[in-house]
Amino acid sequence: MRLLIEKGLMFGNLIRVESPVWVERYNRALERLTGKRTSLTDFHIDISGYSPEVGDELDDMAYLNHEGVNRQFILLTTEQKKAPLLDAAFSTSRGILRQFIQENEPQLFALTAQDAVAGELVNSVFTAPTAAKLFDIRSVTIEADTTKGTVATAERLAAMINRFKTEPDAWWDDVLIGRMIGLARETGDVTRNPVTLSKMTFSQENFWTSLFGGFYVFRNVEHPAVIAAGDPAALGELPIRTVFGLRDRSAIARFLEENALVEPIVKARGIDAAAILHQKMDFIVAEVASVMGESLEGATRRDLRNFGRRYAALLPKDWQGLAALARWAEEDGPWPEIDSEHPAYFYTLRARDVPDVDLVNMLLAELSPLDIRQLFICHKEAFYRAYAGWPPEKQAYVADFLANEYMVDKSGTRAALFGHEAGMEEPKAGPWSRSTVEPPPPPKPEPDLIDLVGPWGAVPRRR
Known part of the structure; x- marks a missing residue:
């Protein structure tokens, strides 16, 4: 560390x-x-x-x-x-x-x-x-x-002053006046200051706790649930019926959709979705390169692309899914089939503009741990725990990246990743958390309009 x-x-x-x-x-x-x-x-x-x-x-x-x-x-x-x-x-x-x-x-x-x-x-x-x-x-x-x-003394003095002003005989109460003078020496003039x-x-109502191995509590939503970082059974009997573990990916995806807590990155307004996808892909390449013993000191995006080509056969499904989605977003590529069991699924989401946006992004960070930037921003405890187990090459790369790319403009980076702009219309809930999805290819949006809820479904415009 x-x-x-x-x-x-x-x-x-x-x-x-x-x-x-x-x-x-x-x-x-x-x-x-x-x-x-x-x-x-x-x-x-x-x-x-x-x-x-x-x-x-x-x-x-x-x-x-x-x-x-x-x-x-x-x-x-x-x-x-x-x-x-x-x-x-x-x-x-x-x-x-x-x-x-x-x-x-x-x-x-x-x-x-x-x-x-x-x-x-x-x-x-x-x-x-x-x-x-x-x-x-x-x-x-x-x-x-x-x-x-x-503060307590000032409250007592204020009560005495109120009594002095309202009780008819208080002017003759030498004991009360003496106590007021004594307290005023400690607090000053509480009537003016x-x-x-x-x-x-x-x-x-909704929170994450590190106790009992760590778990998320969502009570103030339409469909309440608890999501445990470890074995859900280890939590014992809880007053909420629905309890998931982080491995229950489809169940968590349904929970997030039913409560309208997330949206696909490619649907979000005001962000460069393709750039965010490519950065997530770079983080995954860095993971593979570090495991293979490559030096990542001072690694640029070009260096990571070279590592990606060198170890293309080793790149996991997480990377493959994000690459397919980036091709769809940038190059009119084929419609990617990414369901809730796909390793890339939670990398493609972010929290909607809801009261518990930070808690939802914290959960998504734990579900997509190779995105080291989101993990650091949204879930410091999980980040430090993961960092301790990384190879030295990856530790050095991550520390340099965060210091040079995130710390220099923390608020700007957070706004670019998680900020929300008011939408022109309210989209209907999309089917992006279904276990199997076979939607028709959607039309490309006009530059100033958004008709998509993401690469797994289209929303018709309201009439």
Whole structure:
């Protein structure tokens, strides 16, 4: 993993804590949350305040995420909103923390100027001995305050001020006035500068979790299902009837289509589908070349084409299917027959413009692991796990590619791959997840119109 760290592809954008003031604030918050302190004077933290160096020192890599279901956090600066979340147990956690910081940024900026803010992502589950217990989590509420209790103190002072203004005899209550003066010394004038944090609760219906081997939960869809990374039977009895494994390709394809969660890349508006297909093909060629011991250092697209010719007989069906689809898209080639059992099938899809677009793309990345760019962008945990098992040649190629092609324009790349433009008409659901498909060849679209749902079916124009 050293190469990834050097290129900023792992532990990138972490916040460095090195000033004695920040270290002391961090220790006060850490002691409040866990009863522990660190002796380190220089370490890095993620968006939640978690530090791998502190975890190593404490011999507890989950010191802010006990049991994995109630993540605690420490904020030293609002700049943590840009940092990643390391070892996430739930796909929703980073988004929740980021939204909390953005929603309360002025207040948090003022609070962290003097103290650390400590808090917790609270739900109704304190421990999860079984996978079924995770289904009791329906919402997550953020509770936070400074280590000195500034927010709670300000709330008490505000209540006293309201009582002072509304109760007729409050003007004569020397005890009340004395308490107000004492609290005001701690909080300042809360009437002019309110010290409050928004009470925020987030729904958690659809999510991915790393617990119990990893699985996806889709509850807030028309046809709910659980998709397990490992053996579905190992999850035990669940409150959702439909449970798949990643090997149940046709079942997953039907699930994605029935809930209108995906669309073929060649149908998507505003993207260069052929270029995306060719890039996916290059990643597969790189996999074959690395297995054959070829050096991929500084490999260009031309080099990969040469490797593709050299090892044409070894290129898997994944590559063959994408190549057929690229020929259809670019050269008016024959209609490709790609069904849900074809290895290339999930490489040809991306998430529709749905509320859970990131979760769907995360699932598709795990179903098409040779697309190293999508795997890195959408599913960091799966990417790092796969990277550790790759040959050194492929590790070097992937690290160079991501550093040179993705990191220089992350937002632009994500927009090109996953961005959505408003359509001129709403297409009907296509048949691209059927196990056998024999559609008639569709007409080529006009430059400014899209009549296709993809290479496995055409949608008639609405009249």
